[in-house]
Amino acid sequence: MNRVELYINMSDLKITSLNVKGLNHVIKRQKILTLFKKEKCHIAFLQETHLTDLEHIKVHRNLVGQVFHSSFKYHSQGVAILLHRSLPFTLDKAISDKEGLYVLISGYLFGEHILLGCIYAPSTYESAFFHKLLADISDFSSSYILIGGDFNCISNPTVDQCPSRPFSSRKSLKLVDFAQI
Known part of the structure; x- marks a missing residue:
């Protein structure tokens, strides 16, 4: 680690979100x-890790x-959610769902209370998913919210699809509602 990384602040954070489609191979x-x-x-949100609880520990390497x-x-x-070792993050609370679809953590980063969430939404529409996710998010009280992930849908079909479509799916409408909260 070089010295420059020790002096990062909130505005200098580099954040990545990847659907890795399995991390079983070393x-x-x-x-x-x-x-x-x-x-x-500094912060990585990984979806579709396909790892067990024990195997997630293998991701815990030098970075x-x-x-x-x-x-x-x-x-x-x-x-x-992977946090670089140079981040001064102190965990306050964590919620992991039992289906491997999301993890939410809150704590203090650079003296600010923050909620970090990584989400892998079901590929088919499940009305209960966003309700449960929002209920879990509402259990936190944070100044900042940062969520990354794969929602398995698009928010605007006229912009995000080729050829464009004039209508949104139920899942897309839920995503837009979720983003406005």
Whole structure:
């Protein structure tokens, strides 16, 4: 670690969100951690890790200072938040859902209370998902909220699709509602 990284502040944070489609292979894990190191990433949100609770610990290498995760059975789904070891983050509270779809953590970063969330939304529409997620988010009280992830839908079909579509799916409408909260 070089000295410059010790003096980062909130506005200098480098944040990455990736759907990794599985981290079961040691070479793939190493390539992703090397990418984060090369890009000087401070916070990484990973979706579809496909790791068990025990295997998430393997991600805890020289770049990573703290790992927060939610796992699911049978090497499917799974999310993780990786925090660089130079970040002065102090955990206050964490919530992990049992299906490996999201992890929410709150704590103090640079003296500010912050909520970090990594989300991997179901690929099919499930009305209860956003309700449960919002209920869990409402359990936190933070000055700043930073959420990354894969919502498995688009927010604006006229801009985000080619050819564009004049209507939004139910899932897209829920995503827009969620983003406005």
